């Protein structure tokens with residue numbers, strides 16, 4: 272059984288801002304039902320690029336619901352410029368922390384937010400930059416390097432906890448290991 276903080280339990284049992292948002296002018300989706308977690312966030316952004324309202328719909332575990340609920344609360348009132356700087360750690364910190372094996376839920380929130388901002392700005396994300404390393408969960412080398420650096424990940428298990436990469440067939444584990452090593456040596 273996972274150890275959840277009171278804030279995680281509260282946001283799971285009483286999620287804020289659930290459902291489609293009428294008048295939303297930015298929508299971002301992350302995850303996929305194939306991996307068990309999926310998230311869609313809706314933002315209403317005013318002419319000064321401030322987020323005046325936010326909501327979400329998710330299919331996932333307690334941490335996915337709590338992370339999405341927390342994310343929408345954090346976003347309300349924020350400028351798009353500040354929102355673009357939000358990290359998965361900010362979401363986890365807002366909840367007083369998430370179990371390590373559940374950090375991918377906060378990463379999913381951050382990724383849906385990035386897509387919503389791109390949607391608002393009219394930027395089409397056709398393809399993720401970088402090379403796909405984990406075919407099972409469509410995770411690229413750049414995403415792995417970024418997560419390793421930002422969250423100081425040390426092992427392939429850490430990477431699986433954060434990005435799910437490596438948690439399926441395991442064919443990508445060797446490459447993940449190499450990427451971790453390259454960050455350690457090159458920084």
Ligand code: FES
Pocket residue numbers: 404405406407408436437438439440441442443444
């Ligand atoms: S390719 Fe990464 S777990 Fe299957």
